[in-house]
Amino acid sequence: MAYQFKDVMNKPERLTGGHRMCAGCGAPLAVRGVMRALKEDDKAVVGVATGCLEVSTFTYPYVAFKDSFIHTAFENAAATVSGAEAAYNALKRKNKIDETYKFITFGGDGGTYDIGFQSLSGAMERGHDMVYVCYDNNAYMNTGIQRSSATPKYTDTTTTPAGKVVPGKQQFKKDLSEVMVSHEIPYVAQTTFIGNFKDLHEKAEKAIYTEGPAFMNVLAPCPRGWRYETEDLMEICKLAVDTCFWPLFEVINGEWKLSYKPKKKLPVEEYLRPQGRFKHLFKPGNEHLIEDIQNEVDRKWEALLKKCGEL
Amino acid sequence: MGIRDRLSGNEAIANAMKQINPDVMPAFPITPSTEIPQYFSQFVANGEVDTEFVTVESEHSAMSACIGSEAAGARTVTATSSAGLALMHEVLYVAASSRLPITLACVNRALTGPININADHGDSMGARDSGWIQIYSENNQEAYDNFIQAFRIGEHPDVQLPVMVCQDGFITSHGVENIELIETEKVKNFVGDYCPENYMLNPNETIAHGPYDSPVYYMEHKRQQLEAMKNAKEVILSVGKEFGEMSGRFYDFFEAYKLEDAEVAIVVLNSTAGTAKDVVDAMREEGKKVGLLKLRIFRPFPGEEIAQALKNVKAVAVMDRHEGFSTIGGPVFSEVRTVLYDLPNPPKTISYVYGLGGRDVRTIHIESIYNELLAVKDGKDQGEAYRYLGVRE
Structure with a gap:
């Protein structure tokens, strides 16, 4: 069935309002966007890694998730939900349960790219029928903006501050989507x-x-x-995609498919400029840093086009 | 009248698991508990159980998956040792505070630093504040019996806490002994179905686990956990009695062995109790009034009962197979001495750290402790109350 924006948006929310995430934060959009794809009759178990999303949606005694929910720790959301999925299979087999349940896990980049990576890799390799969603906000935001392996190069964070000598983080971002494709699981998407x-x-x-x-x-x-600025959330996302800083693609059973090709690929500066974390890059004398980022974006984009058969 | 067999402690646990047929078992191998998931995976492969066996990539994930599974409404078991239990440490607390009655077979082994694979209680002693019920087992029979009882204790509505059933690595886990298994139907009836009141896969009512808990609530939640741990005492006794009526083997918080008229006593847990009983028997034949308190339940700590059992002895040695580095004695010693302090005439107490990293403990070692206690009873100056047994100084 073709996508109908109005119908999808009118579905009952499975993450209710009243949670404590910041205005202009992408994480609750990711959660709602994913949860809206559930059939209304299907039930779900939602697992969340420790992080902003967890502490802001389940602050005792209030919970914003309408489905059954579990948080245990930071580095083990995938393992935790894999256990719930195993329980579902066991109870189904013993005819103790009739309903259809789906298993969805959310983690930030800290809980996914870094401390939770082993748990994620293990759960995916074991083949549990579950979805792991990383809401990648490029740093450990819950503890106060420390760098992660998902932080882009030259970003100013509280553990990679832009200083007089070192201009922010020194490494490029880990390509986790590609790492997950290498697990040869049936479905990987970047969006x-x-x-x-x-x-x-x-x-x-x-x-x-x-x-x-x-x-x-x-x-x-x-x-x-x-x-x-909080109201610029959608604009920032659009620039990430139109500069090819964050390309949209999916990999279905190993087949790479590009989801979106900008009509005009914008220079990466367009994405960097509105963000305070890259402010130092626009000081005179730092042009080569932006060039370095542009070269990496170009290299990755070319490689992606090849994988997707676009070149 | 039971099924006579010859099994190692690991086989005994695996057999109990097979008879219980739990819903889910996430596990990661580690010496000396490796055989438990090995045996169990064979039961799965042969269709002798219909458990979901989850071959996780670490013990941290094993316990995390246990939590997810038990919270979902499935009876869940696992097994581990040493570094495996240490890696689970963070999530052990989550299991207990989420009030999930997971059952864990802990095959006691020394913690690394330096690496050592032999019997030592450093692993489970390190988890003593995690909120888990801890049951210790002298031999294969007790490991089997305790494991079966653990479900009834942990899953009781007044308790709802996870339980670890401990036994000594290699000494009992790999030592093959005679054992009397209970008929599977009897085991199944004794353990019963797992029917939690609240669980994630309940189609009629959702539940959320693992909130952020502010200072306004955290303390009450800890207090509720404490109340559950206190409630466990009565449940442990009633389950031990009911188990005895079924099997002929009755269980209490501890076994008081020839303690009634004893003048001196040793307190010890797990397999060394068996060695100590031999010494007690031999010394009793010589007319020496020695006794033994074999501690079975360490969490909850049966303090008042221990004090009552030891109130008439003149000197007590508490043996710890773990060094807690408090520099004032082992952890079991510290707790036993604490409860003896309130007696009108408390016995003299001596801490013996023994058997670390699998160091052999023989009857002559235990006999030397009893002789020392008898001398203290007869007026010898107690001297150093914090001692090492069988160490090269």
């Missing part, structure tokens, strides 16, 4: 919030209703860490 949320919705639907493990990497901007 963010674009236009009418069609890309996010359709990918979430495939991830949830593909049998076996699925991984989604969702760029989810953080206004405090990235230092943009």
Whole structure:
């Protein structure tokens, strides 16, 4: 069925309002966007790694998730939910349960790229029928904007501050989506919030209703860490995609498919300029840093086009 | 009248698991508990159980998956040792505070630093504040019996806490002994179905686990956990009695062995209790009034009962197979001495750290402790109360 924005947006929310995430944060958009792809009759178990999303949506005694929910720790969301999925299979086999349940895990880049990576890798390799969604906001935001392996090169964070000698983080971002593709799981997608949320919705639907493990990497901007105006969230996402800094693609059973090719690929400066975390790059004398970023974006984009058969 | 067999402690646990047929078992191998998931995976492969066996990539994930599974409403078991239990440490607390009655077979082994694979209680002693019920086992029979009882204790509505059933690595886990298994139907009836009141896969009512808990609530939640741990005492006794009525083997917080008229006593847990009983028997034949308190339940700590059992002895040695580095004695010693302090005439107490990293403990070592206690009873100056047994100084 073709994507109908109005119908999708009118579905009952499975993450209710009243949670304590910041205005202009991408994480609750990612959660709602993914959860809207669930069929209304299907039930879900939602697992969340320790982080902003967890502490802001389940502050005792209030919980914003309408489905059954579990948080245990920072580095083990995938393992935790894999256990719940195993329980579901066991109880189904013993005829103790009739309903259909889906298993969805959310973690930030800290809980996914870094401390939770082993747990994620293990759960995906074991083939649990679950979706792992990374809301990638490019740093450890819950503890106050420390660098992660998902932080882009030259970003100013509180553990890679832009100083007189060192201009922010010194490494390029880990390509986790590609690492997850290498797990040879049935479905991997990279997305963010674009236009009418069609890309996010359709990918979430495939991830949830593909049998076996699925991984989604969702760029989810953080206004405090990235230092943009809260109302600019959608614009920042659009620039990430149009500069090819964060390309949209999916990999279905090993087949790479580009989801979006900008009509005009914008220079990476367009994405960097509105964000305070890159402010130091625009000081005179730092042009070569932006050039370095541009070269890496170009290299990765070319490689992606090749994988997707676009070149 | 039971099924006579010859099994190692690991086989005994695996057999109990097979008879119980749990819903889910996430596990990661580590010496000396490796055989438990090995045996169990064979039961899965042969269709003798219909458990979901989850071959996780670490013990941290094993316990995390246990939590997810038990919270979802499935009866869940696992097994581990040493560094495996240490790696689980963070999530052991989550299991207990989420009030999830997971059952864990802990095959006691020394913690690394330096690496050592032999019997030592450093692993489970390190988890003593995690909120888990801890049951210790002298031999294979007790490991089997305790494991079966653990489900009834942990899953009791007044308790709802995870339980670890401990036994000594290699000494009992790999030592083959005669054992009397209980008929599977009897085991199944004794353990019963797992029917939690609240669970994630309940289609009629959702539940959320693992909130952020502010200072306004955290303390009450800890207090509720404490109340559950206190409630466990009565449940442990009633389950031990009911188990005895079924099997002929009755269980209490501890076994008081020839303690009634004893003048001196040793307190010890796990396999060394068996060695100590031999010494007690031999010394009793010589007319020496020695006794033994074999501690079975360490969490909750049966303090009042221990004090009552030891109130008439003149000198007590508490043996710890773990060094807690408090520099004032082992952890079991510290707790036993604490409860003896309130007696009108408390016995003299001596801490013996023994058997670290699998160091052999023989009857002559235990006999030397009893002789020392008898001398203290007869007026010898107690001297150093914090001692090492069988160490080269």
